[in-house]
Amino acid sequence: MDTQPRRFDKELDELKKKLIHMAALAETMIDKTVSELVRRDEQLARKVPEYEEELNRLQMEIDEEAMRLLATRQPVASDLRFIVAATKINGDLERIGDLAINITENVHILAGQPPLKPLIDIPRMADLARKMVRESLEAFVGDDALLAQSVIMTDDQVDALKDQILRELLTYMMADPRTIERGLALILVSRHLERIADHATNIAEDVIYMIQGRDVRHPRTPKERPPDLDV
Amino acid sequence: MDTQPRRFDKELDELKKKLIHMAALAETMIDKTVSELVRRDEQLARKVPEYEEELNRLQMEIDEEAMRLLATRQPVASDLRFIVAATKINGDLERIGDLAINITENVHILAGQPPLKPLIDIPRMADLARKMVRESLEAFVGDDALLAQSVIMTDDQVDALKDQILRELLTYMMADPRTIERGLALILVSRHLERIADHATNIAEDVIYMIQGRDVRHPRTPKERPPDLDV
Numbered sequence: 145m146d147t148q149p150r151r152f153d154k155e156l157d158e159l160k161k162k163l164i165h166m167a168a169l170a171e172t173m174i175d176k177t178v179s180e181l182v183r184r185d186e187q188l189a190r191k192v193p194e195y196e197e198e199l200n201r202l203q204m205e206i207d208e209e210a211m212r213l214l215a216t217r218q219p220v221a222s223d224l225r226f227i228v229a230a231t232k233i234n235g236d237l238e239r240i241g242d243l244a245i246n247i248t249e250n251v252h253i254l255a256g257q258p259p260l261k262p263l264i265d266i267p268r269m270a271d272l273a274r275k276m277v278r279e280s281l282e283a284f285v286g287d288d289a290l291l292a293q294s295v296i297m298t299d300d301q302v303d304a305l306k307d308q309i310l311r312e313l314l315t316y317m318m319a320d321p322r323t324i325e326r327g328l329a330l331i332l333v334s335r336h337l338e339r340i341a342d343h344a345t346n347i348a349e350d351v352i353y354m355i356q357g358r359d360v361r362h363p364r365t366p367k368e369r370p371p372d373l374d375v
Numbered sequence: 376m377d378t379q380p381r382r383f384d385k386e387l388d389e390l391k392k393k394l395i396h397m398a399a400l401a402e403t404m405i406d407k408t409v410s411e412l413v414r415r416d417e418q419l420a421r422k423v424p425e426y427e428e429e430l431n432r433l434q435m436e437i438d439e440e441a442m443r444l445l446a447t448r449q450p451v452a453s454d455l456r457f458i459v460a461a462t463k464i465n466g467d468l469e470r471i472g473d474l475a476i477n478i479t480e481n482v483h484i485l486a487g488q489p490p491l492k493p494l495i496d497i498p499r500m501a502d503l504a505r506k507m508v509r510e511s512l513e514a515f516v517g518d519d520a521l522l523a524q525s526v527i528m529t530d531d532q533v534d535a536l537k538d539q540i541l542r543e544l545l546t547y548m549m550a551d552p553r554t555i556e557r558g559l560a561l562i563l564v565s566r567h568l569e570r571i572a573d574h575a576t577n578i579a580e581d582v583i584y585m586i587q588g589r590d591v592r593h594p595r596t597p598k599e600r601p602p603d604l605d606v
Binding site: 197200201203204207210211214215218220221224225228231232235314317318321324325328331332335339346353361362 | 428431432434435438441442445446449451452455456459462463466545548549552555556559562563566570577584592593
């Protein structure tokens with residue numbers, strides 16, 4: 145076991161870099177699938193399954209490395225919280241990749257049929273979701289609780305768009321049953337985007353817990369709050 | 376710091392018990408919401424939001440306790456893998472609770488309207504999802520990799536039911552536009568159940584990793600597999 149603290153810092157940096165790489169891949173996957181949907185060009189999302197394999201590989205590497213660091217470095221305080229956060233964020237990023245793959249499946253259904261309507265809200269939702277993924281990771285590497293908080297707040301906008309998309313597409317589907325299949329595929333795309341935003345929100349919550357040792361997931365009244373953990 | 380190993384065993388047992396309690400709550404939530412849907416009796420799911428609060432509380436307790444154990448006991452080998460698994464399983468169970476709440480919302484929409492059709496596949500899917508949740512936790516506390524493997528295999532049945540439900544409801548919706556809103560609500564219920572089964576699958580994968588120190592999430596060819604970690 146290496147006792148040099150600088151070597152440990154390097155190992156933590158390496159974990160950080162891998163997580164940022166995962167987030168960049170996830171963001172690219174969302175961008176490519178939704179661009180394919182909007183521009184109706186199947187070439188755009190061609191590489192998405194390759195990116196997913198890369199995400200899966202990185203997830204396993206990060207988990208293995210985190211376990212090794214926990215066992216050999218026996219970290220405490222903020223280093224411990226950082227490593228546990230990494231194993232959780234990791235899982236969220238991998239599932240964002242799975243969701244991008246799910247979107248691709250619906251996009252393929254839509255590609256074979258005439259466009260239902262010009263798409264405005266879905267690309268807007270995708271942009272918000274991508275921004276949330278990017279910023280949640282920026283908050284993680286920059287120890288930025290304020291940025292993490294703003295990610296959590298953006299989730300409300302995503303939910304509002306999701307409801308709006310549902311209402312609008314229901315109107316189309318009821319007016320013309322020939323649009324039902326396409327309408328449903330678009331609704332499912334919007335649900336996958338909503339879940340991506342949920343994962344970014346989870347990441348942001350983990351970041352705040354990591355920085356402040358404070359749980360923001362389920363606010364309690366002050367009386368019920370146990371004293372902050374300072375491990 | 377207490378150096379008695381028996382005290383540490385007790386602490387690990389305590390974590391186990393809390394996770395089993397979370398799984399039982401999650402299972403009850405799925406049962407109550409789907410029973411409300413099938414029997415059209417709003418009383419059945421009345422307590423579901425209370426169960427969710429209890430789930431949230433347990434999630435935070437388990438995370439805090441896991442961090443404390445990692446910091447003060449500096450566990451290695453299987454104890455370390457157990458505690459890291461607990462922090463992940465924890466998050467899956469909490470999200471299963473969120474999904475049960477999402478189902479409740481669709482059930483409320485359906486309650487105000489005449490039944491679309493007798494429901495067969497959705498309760499079947501709910502039974503499978505509940506069984507997966509229960510068995511994934513049984514595999515966790517019983518160190519049972521075979522049971523975890525069978526949970527993972529059940530996920531294919533859930534996916535098949537999901538596709539069947541979609542096809543059947545699309546037929547209804549296209550034949551009679553007055554059924555579109557109800558059909559869509561039922562499709563979304565089936566999607567939430569599918570996600571619950573996905574979380575149970577994630578738990579089962581974490582259990583296998585915990586027991587065998589082997590990653591089953593994204594199988595690689597033997598050549599690519601790194602040697603098993605024995606931390």
